[in-house]
Amino acid sequence: MRHHEGPGAHLKPMLDLANLLSTYNSDTGEVSSARLQERHLSDLRGCFADASAYQAALAVKDPLIYSVAAIEPGSAAGDLHYGLGRILPGKIGQEYFMTKGHAHAQRSAAEFYFGLAGEGLLLLEDLATGETRIVPLRPSHAVYVPGNTAHRTINTGRQPLVYLGVYPATAGHDYELIARKNFRHIVTEHNGQPRLLPRPNSLA
Ligand code: S6P
Numbered sequence: 073m074r075h076h077e078g079p080g081a082h083l084k085p086m087l088d089l090a091n092l093l094s095t096y097n098s099d100t101g102e103v104s105s106a107r108l109q110e111r112h113l114s115d116l117r118g119c120f121a122d123a124s125a126y127q128a129a130l131a132v133k134d135p136l137i138y139s140v141a142a143i144e145p146g147s148a149a150g151d152l153h154y155g156l157g158r159i160l161p162g163k164i165g166q167e168y169f170m171t172k173g174h175a176h177a178q179r180s181a182a183e184f185y186f187g188l189a190g191e192g193l194l195l196l197e198d199l200a201t202g203e204t205r206i207v208p209l210r211p212s213h214a215v216y217v218p219g220n221t222a223h224r225t226i227n228t229g230r231q232p233l234v235y236l237g238v239y240p241a242t243a244g245h246d247y248e249l250i251a252r253k254n255f256r257h258i259v260t261e262h263n264g265q266p267r268l269l270p271r272p273n274s275l276a
């Protein structure tokens with residue numbers, strides 16, 4: 073039998089989660105005791121479909137697009153990791169600010185998303201069939217991302233989109249797949265509303 077660190081040691085992840093939410097800084101996306109990863113526009117090279125709009129925006133400045141405060145209480149099989157994501161509002165061309173997107177290195181690993189503030193979408197692409205769907209991500213909305221699914225989070229609103237993602241500690245992140253092939257679809261704004269379109273250069 074595994075030796076426990078003391079009474080209530082199994083509650084530590086839960087306490088970490090309460091701590092994560094209570095120390096959240098809504099101006100910076102920071103959470104005390106969490107590792108903060110920031111992604112700027114220059115980190116999203118190749119993600120946006122409109123390459124000239126991307127270059128033009130980058131020539132002016134390299135703004136912060138999103139941050140993730142990650143909590144990793146343990147790394148054994150069965151442990152969970154969670155991250156508090158915050159995507160700023162904005163667009164490159166007609167395409168909304170979004171995450172790089174990834175599939176889990178452990179392909180079967182699923183993930184649970186929970187919306188906390190703002191308005192957005194999850195772009196989900198089945199790795200086996202290529203079938204793509206968008207699912208709303210709003211405060212108090214939960215989204216289940218099944219295994220074998222590439223996922224990208226998109227801020228379609230005018231405020232920061234804040235959400236929690238909970239995933240197996242063993243999931244890992246595969247960014248290479250997206251860097252190589254990208255998602256087959258993009259989400260652009262049309263008459264003030266998000267619209268799912270096939271990626272223009274994938275039509276050729
Ligand atoms: C982790 C989970 C999220 C993302 C975050 C940033 O499995 O899906 O916490 O890490 O949305 O996206 P990305 O694609 O840069 O990791």
Ligand code: ZN
Pocket residue numbers: 174175176183223237239
């Ligand atoms: Zn994930």
